[in-house]
Each structure stands twice: as structure tokens, then as C-alpha cells.
Amino acid sequence: DAKTTQPNSMESNEEEPVHLPCNHSTISGTDYIHWYRQLPSQGPEYVIHGLTSNVNNRMASLAIAEDRKSSTLILHRATLRDAAVYYCILRESAGGTSYGKLTFGQGTILTVHP
């Protein structure tokens, strides 16, 4: 399984942007970069995903390095509701035995201060 490396924790102040980094140096050409988050006592929630180009949606932006060996999840204005564990995941092509499963790492615990 392809692996990702994230900082264990990060802190931010409310209303400020947050940049959550992720390294995935062993990414293969067909792996998608997914970000999920898990709020306290809830199931993981999809945030964003991309393959090569930067992506934007209503929740966040995803900046992908040109060599695809790293990516950054950007929360443009953090709110208290964004406090969660953020997981950067490489979703493997379903052509092999992985069937496109998500393999979660430790994630980054994001704390947002008022």
C-alpha cells in the first residue's frame, strides 16, 4: 500500500488559513490523493481529492506538487467546526487487488483556537 506522512498535530486560530501538508513520495501514476476528516465521535467525512491538478471545492483547496510527491490541503478560513483529524490518503487504482480501498494513516489532529 502506498504510504503518506503527515504531521501529528497542527494548530490554527479561527478565521486564519490552514495549510495541512502531506508527503507521499511513493505515489504511483494512477493513485488519487484523497483527503478525509473525522470530527469527534463521527465517521470520516470526504473533503477533497485530486490526481494531478490543483482542486477547489466549497470545503477546501488541494494543492498538488508538480512531481505529485506531496500535497497540501488548504482551509481558507478555519472555524471551530474544522477541528478534526485530517487524513491524507492515496487511493490506489482498483485494477489490482486493492479494489480502490482507502488505507488510513495516523492523520493530523487540527486544533482551532477561538
Place this chain on the structure above:
Amino acid sequence: DTAVSQTPKYLVTQMGNDKSIKCEQNLGHDTMYWYKQDSKKFLKIMFSYNNKELIINETVPNRFSPKSPDKAHLNLHINSLELGDSAVYFCASSPSGTGSGNTIYFGEGSWLTVV
């Protein structure tokens, strides 16, 4: 409407008992999953079904048996419960598992405590 629903949300039971957790999704997805989150908060996949067919079976004790009566349901039955089975179990679903860009939707989890 809840997209992926699990029941029960909380379950406390004694060692040696047999219990089931039910999962239903109303998203029309072909693929469903069971994940386990232990006390250290690691999320690990256990099983995945695609159109009622088992496609992923990680190293899980035989006491755990998934059953998919139809593609909208994936139930998890656990025999002879042990203390180490205490965890949060998440059901999830996605469109056909062949799309790496597909989103996976998770339920709210079932908190199992074995005493």
C-alpha cells in the same frame, strides 16, 4: 435522510456473546465496506463487498462474518466476542470500487464495548 446508517450506535455486551451490526445505504452504491477503529484511533479496513460479492477480506478473525443480502445492505456478525473486539465499527459505501476518484461515504459508527 441518512446516506449510510448503522444500527445499533452503541452496544455493550459480555465476552463470548454473538452480536450483529447492521448497515444500510440509500445512495445506490455498488460497493460497501466495514472499517474498524481501535482505541488508538487507527482506521483499518476489514471487508468490502461489490454487488454482494466479497472483494476485500483483510486479516480478520473467522469470528467476524460479513453478510450482504443485497447491494444496499452489509451486515457484520461477530461470534464469541472478545475484549479486544471493543472498537468503533464504521460502515461505508461508494460507487463501483473500480474508480479511484470515487468518494467513500461513512456511517456514524457503532461503538462496541465487550465486558
